[in-house]
Amino acid sequence: MAELDFDNMNMGSLFPEVDVGETLQNVTHFLSVVLPKMVRISGQSMSDLKSPSYDGMPKSQPSGNATDSRIVRRLYAEEVVKRTIQAIKHCDKDCQ
Template sequence: MAGDVNEDAVIEAAKHELNQCGRLMRTAGKRMSELKSPVFDAQPKSPSYSNHVEERMAKRLDAENELRDILLAISLCDNRSKSILFKLYVDPDEPNDIEVMTECGLSESPYYKYKKRALYRFAEGFRFGLLFEEAENEETFNRQSGDYQQA
């Protein structure tokens, strides 16, 4: 992707995106029957200009689209990366690093190396490298606003 992008910022952005999986799965998994139709009553009240059914449907579709993009980016990774990312971020049992490390048969140092590589590869595949652009834009903003600090 980009040459000067801060790899740690890209990895943090990937973690942030992947941490949304649980919420997105719950939102996208709601059945259409859970979307309530408007209830009419004869009591006078001020008119409402919002349509809550449409809002719920839009939230569900947005969640489905974002979840689809996340799962696609995971599927584009190599098998080890796919396994780590799926277990950590998609598995509904929400295992922690130690459990995933044990399940993958890795010791601590190689596991964290593979996890970092998996997050970077996810970032490469997610929405055509959007996380790289965001990390680059954030770094540029921080430099321009004086918040940029050399490591």
């Protein structure tokens, strides 16, 4: 592996330019659409995760496990909310 020559390195090659407008649009979408959705999903009641009921009638079973999918979805949403709070706490007061 070749060593990096920091004396002759352009900082633009390490850190590409940030498109401020697109970043602002992405952050606005995340905070106004994605985050509220994740908060709602993470707040689901565990009683919503119930076992399937059997009525004795033959039918095809869906592939996969819906209960597992709901649990994974909720855990993912909780992690998104937690990480967002951490990221905001690491911002300076003006950015918060």
